[in-house]
Amino acid sequence: MARPSRWSEERNANREQANWIVGWLRLNGPASTPEIITALEEEGREVRAHILQRALRKSPFIHQKGRTEGEKGQVSVWEWRVED
Numbered sequence: 001m002a003r004p005s006r007w008s009e010e011r012n013a014n015r016e017q018a019n020w021i022v023g024w025l026r027l028n029g030p031a032s033t034p035e036i037i038t039a040l041e042e043e044g045r046e047v048r049a050h051i052l053q054r055a056l057r058k059s060p061f062i063h064q065k066g067r068t069e070g071e072k073g074q075v076s077v078w079e080w081r082v083e084d
Contacts, residue, residue, distance in 0.1 A: 014051050017066045021055035022062060022080065030079035 024039055025031060031039075033052075039046050056062050056078055065079045 013056075014048075015062040017045060017051045018055035018059070020045065021052065022059050025045050025062060025078055030077050032070060032075045033050060034070055034075055036078070038045070 010033075020043075021036060021040070024036070028039070032055075034053065036056075037047050056064075056076075061080050061082060062078055062084075063081050065077045067074045067075075068077050
């Protein structure tokens with residue numbers, strides 16, 4: 001019996017979603033977390049907290065630029081940047 005692939009459809013979809021977030025920030029950043037969520041919704045993409053966190057925290061190209069005041073309090077501002 002063959003071993004199941006570790007890259008299931010769901011896992012591939014999650015990775016593609018995280019890559020979309022990183023690519024969007026590269027073109028449209030810096031942006032706050034609510035702005036990223038709005039962009040996901042406008043594209044008809046599902047907003048999933050664990051994927052958003054993975055894209056923002058795990059990508060070597062995404063860095064927290066700072067914090068700003070949002071509608072519900074302080075929010076993070078993220079930017080795409082290549083570190084030397």
